Amino acid sequence: MTHIRGLGYLRVQTRHIDRWREFALDGLGFAEGSGPDPDGLYLRMDERRSRLQLVPGDTDKVLAVGWEVRDQYALAAVREDVEKSGTAVTALTAKESAARDAEEVIAFTDPGGTPVEVFFGPVLDHSPLRTGFAQKFVTGAMGMGHVVLPTPNFAETVTFYNEVLGFLPRGAMKVGGPVRIRFMGVNQRHHSAAICPAPHDGAPGLVHLMVEVDTLDAVGIALDAVKERGFSISSTLGRHTNDKMVSFYVRAPGGWDIEYGCEGLLVDETYYTAEEITKDSYWGHDWSGSEPLAAFVPPGK
Ligand SMILES: [Fe+2]
Incomplete structure (x- = not known):
């Protein structure tokens, strides 16, 4: 554990x-x-x-x-x-x-x-939290969200997280041949990290950060707000098959994405087994408008 x-x-x-x-x-x-x-x-x-x-x-x-x-x-x-x-x-x-x-x-x-x-020993700020849309972020025992990390040393990186840091396997998805993205959890959030094969280990070193909010309305309001301000939508709204999150992805300044979602699954380890998904979403999550993610652009291009 x-x-x-x-x-x-x-x-x-x-x-x-x-x-x-x-x-x-x-x-x-x-x-x-x-x-x-x-x-x-x-x-x-x-x-x-x-x-x-x-x-x-x-x-x-x-x-x-x-x-x-x-x-x-x-x-x-x-x-x-x-x-x-x-x-x-x-x-x-x-x-x-x-x-x-x-x-x-x-x-x-x-x-x-x-x-x-x-x-x-994180330091707390007890002053009232005033979020932009009066939404609550889902954190607490599930942490601040999840990160998807790119690596050119895929097998070694997966082993490190599972066997050295003790992250629990939380399923996988094939992304070409036998290569799988691997999802990993440390609490009830389906995955706190996912490890993804990538051509380099340089900047920015991130594929995306996911943050979760408490209502679908807040997700929709955020989607409108980033579009109005000219930020590029990497993926349309959709629902993921593994963590059941309804989310969209938007390009952050710097070449990586923020995934902004709600309704994430709570994993019960009593019954959970690591499964392989064959599609990342039940519906939506159209990536056709995405600009290239810097983590997957080979160095020098
Ligand atoms: Fe994600």
Whole structure:
């Protein structure tokens, strides 16, 4: 069993911080939080001081996928497991951890090149949360959502998440020949991560981040709001076959997507078995209008 309880935070660097502000606050209804970099954009979804952290820089890339554990003992256990696998682990300083709004953080790189952080003791903000559409984000015991991570070292990356970090297999889908995208969970959310074969491990290092809200109306309102502001819809509304999410995908500034959905399945591990889906959606999710995702464009093109 894994020590990881959920996706805790995502830190991203971007060249387009002003466009991100419009995208996240006006388009997707995130609440503005606070954080250490005065030029950063800190986005609140719940009582955490921030969940999605954008900092300005000269490229668009993921800085850290932050996974949460219960406490210092669980963090020590994860550190031991990762070190035993031959992966070097760095303990962040108190100042660096404070910048992530966590008590203690360790960092390492997964076999796909993704910068990973594991933390405990997230800092809370008890002020009322005012989201853009009065929607509630579905977080709590299910974490902030899920990430889809691209990797050129697919088998090794899957093994690392399953066997070193202890993520549970939550099904797969063939994407050409015998190659399968693999979905993985750590809580009742169907998947907190999916691992996807990709031609490179460079920027941005993300395929998408999924966030879930409490009503279909909020999903529809967000879809209208991002369209009105000129953001590119990567996939139309649809319902997924594995996590049952009704969602759309919109291109974030920086070449990766935000999936925005509702009605996600709650997995009951008592009865669950890992299944292979043969279609990713029952209806909708038309990707024909999508601009190429940067994670799948070979370097130099
Ligand atoms: Fe997704």
